Amino acid sequence: MKTPSQAILLVEDDEVDAMTVRRALKELHVTNPLRQVENGEEALSFLRNPAEARPCIILLDLNMPVMGGIEFLQLVKKDAALRRIPVVVLTTSDEQQDKIASFDLGVAGYIRKPVDYRQFVEAVRSIDAYWTLSELPQ
Amino acid sequence: MKNLVRGLENKNPLWLLESAADAMLVTDRNGCIVFSNKSAEMLFGHEGGKLSGLAVETLIPPLFREKHLAKKNEAHSVPRAMRSGLQLYGLKKDGSEIAIDVSLSPLEDGYTLVTAHDIARRRRAEDGYTPGTVHDIAHRRRAEDALADQSARLAAIVETAVDAIITIDEKGIIDSFNPAAERIFGYKREEALGRNVSMLMPSPHREAHDDYIGHYLKSAERRIIGIGRETLGLRKDGTTFPIELSVSEMKVGDHRMFTGVVKDITLRKEAEESQARLIHELESANDELKNFAYVVSHDLKAPLRAIGSLADWISADQSERLDDEGREHLRLLIQRARRMDSLIDGILQYSRVGRVRETKVNVDLNEIVKESLSMLAPPPDIRVEVAPGLPIIHAEQTRMLQLFQNLLSNAIKYLDKPEGLIRIGFETHQDDWEFSVSDNGCGIEPKHFKRIFQLFQTLVPKDRVESTGVGLALVKKIVELYGGRIWIESEPAVGSTFFFTLPRSGKKEYHENTKPGNPAR
Numbered sequence: 208m209k210t211p212s213q214a215i216l217l218v219e220d221d222e223v224d225a226m227t228v229r230r231a232l233k234e235l236h237v238t239n240p241l242r243q244v245e246n247g248e249e250a251l252s253f254l255r256n257p258a259e260a261r262p263c264i265i266l267l268d269l270n271m272p273v274m275g276g277i278e279f280l281q282l283v284k285k286d287a288a289l290r291r292i293p294v295v296v297l298t299t300s301d302e303q304q305d306k307i308a309s310f311d312l313g314v315a316g317y318i319r320k321p322v323d324y325r326q327f328v329e330a331v332r333s334i335d336a337y338w339t340l341s342e343l344p345q
Numbered sequence: 346m347k348n349l350v351r352g353l354e355n356k357n358p359l360w361l362l363e364s365a366a367d368a369m370l371v372t373d374r375n376g377c378i379v380f381s382n383k384s385a386e387m388l389f390g391h392e393g394g395k396l397s398g399l400a401v402e403t404l405i406p407p408l409f410r411e412k413h414l415a416k417k418n419e420a421h422s423v424p425r426a427m428r429s430g431l432q433l434y435g436l437k438k439d440g441s442e443i444a445i446d447v448s449l450s451p452l453e454d455g456y457t458l459v460t461a462h463d464i465a466r467r468r469r470a471e472d473g474y475t476p477g478t479v480h481d482i483a484h485r486r487r488a489e490d491a492l493a494d495q496s497a498r499l500a501a502i503v504e505t506a507v508d509a510i511i512t513i514d515e516k517g518i519i520d521s522f523n524p525a526a527e528r529i530f531g532y533k534r535e536e537a538l539g540r541n542v543s544m545l546m547p548s549p550h551r552e553a554h555d556d557y558i559g560h561y562l563k564s565a566e567r568r569i570i571g572i573g574r575e576t577l578g579l580r581k582d583g584t585t586f587p588i589e590l591s592v593s594e595m596k597v598g599d600h601r602m603f604t605g606v607v608k609d610i611t612l613r614k615e616a617e618e619s620q621a622r623l624i625h626e627l628e629s630a631n632d633e634l635k636n637f638a639y640v641v642s643h644d645l646k647a648p649l650r651a652i653g654s655l656a657d658w659i660s661a662d663q664s665e666r667l668d669d670e671g672r673e674h675l676r677l678l679i680q681r682a683r684r685m686d687s688l689i690d691g692i693l694q695y696s697r698v699g700r701v702r703e704t705k706v707n708v709d710l711n712e713i714v715k716e717s718l719s720m721l722a723p724p725p726d727i728r729v730e731v732a733p734g735l736p737i738i739h740a741e742q743t744r745m746l747q748l749f750q751n752l753l754s755n756a757i758k759y760l761d762k763p764e765g766l767i768r769i770g771f772e773t774h775q776d777d778w779e780f781s782v783s784d785n786g787c788g789i790e791p792k793h794f795k796r797i798f799q800l801f802q803t804l805v806p807k808d809r810v811e812s813t814g815v816g817l818a819l820v821k822k823i824v825e826l827y828g829g830r831i832w833i834e835s836e837p838a839v840g841s842t843f844f845f846t847l848p849r850s851g852k853k854e855y856h857e858n859t860k861p862g863n864p865a866r
Contacts, residue, residue, distance in 0.1 A: 221647050221651070223647075223650070223654060223655065224650065224651070226654070230658070270643045299643050299647060299650070301690070301693060302639065303701060320646075321650075322649055322650045322653045322682060322683055322686035323653060323679070323683060324653060324654045324658070325657070327654070
């Protein structure tokens, strides 16, 4: 990530998936703090909480209880203060309707969680590499 | 006026007979014709020649001649009264017979005035018949017989009809009520005749029916006559039931009558309802299946991924504590998790065909084959020959790609010869294109021809060739959704050819019940 001090917000309800991301980041020596919330609603309150620093990227699962990823995207992209935070969807879904909805809502990427852990690490490596290179508005 | 009368008095009285429109003859006491007018000559076909001098029997058909002679003799023994309205047959010069009305008026000195009318012509004039419909009395009798016969038949039809047939007059009063009507409505004929037909209808038609007729008689606006509709009938016992009603109008004398044909459609309605229910059940089952596929993709995959990851971590983190057998078991565990992952992907891919619709475009199959081959990247020892000029087909791009990609990938996967050859061919038929993908690979025994197209069926253990058994099932599903057929010809160790057809017209295109509002995909 470009700014190692900025947090990565992981919106994920599955504990092992969260562990996988955490482990992969650690393995790749990504030092950014990882903050995890379990659904879209928690993610919104985290982002709107002035006490919390703004994350540099949001890794978003789609299928979650309470508020799913698509609904979260609809709300966050309407919020002028939050809409520019890049959101990368990290999901199981291979459904076109999910891909279309996500890109219509301005996601920065859509990555299917590989079943194979090694491939998962490679996916996270690519995300990190890209967002180390890419500029972000302040 | 006086002049005219005087003029007439001066004329020979025969002049009157001469100019009469009716056929007139004068016979003497021997039955010899002494005078005939033009009409008579025409009637009997003696145009231009006088009948005078002939025996009157000349004008009577042979069958009746003797009788006539007998009667004539008898008639002369008693003073003769005027007789009229005798229906007889006349004989024309050409031998044909003609039905005539004959009046006889005795004149002085044994002379008789015979007046004859052509019955057929009179009938035609009376009834306004078109010329040629009735030529003589025999025809008329035949027609009358036929009419009686037809009436009997019509009556029989009405009596035995399955549908209720009810006629009403302009006031809605029931004039006829057939047995089917009795059965359907539960009224006896005598209970129904003379009553208003509205008794057979539930509200609001019951109250409004008189107005319906009134409105029609006034405006001639047809709402049901000649159109028919589905409505409700009311039985004697007060129950209602669905009917199909058709009404026609007829004129009897100066009255208008209406005939209603009522079909009891209770059974049909029930069948329709149960069909609708069945369709609904099928739809919801189909929806459930769609959901199932979607849920599978999310809810089964997450734990599977967890199993894969955890096994990976154990083998990485605990490698010192594991012996070779433990590491091998974990390797197999991870491999099986991966396989399950591909199986789930296969189910999803299979279920997406027909479930997920993509906009149909003109797909150039030459491009599709090229793209498939570049994605599959066959090894250099396999030669691929593609027939030139593959057609352009109106279809979903993704499905066409899947179709060729799976068949080609199959051909590549099972090639066991040092020099592989894959051929793509096609033939144009009247209604469809027939494509073929052939290889010189390991081939398939005929007993497996059916099995290979079934989902998850493979012929080689999965450990040796990584195959989910989805490819050919997917291919078959795509071909059949497009209204085509697929089959295989193969010889073990020699090679296989897969054939499939795709219709050339869009007529056989499949319909699917994708709900409106789903994003086009």
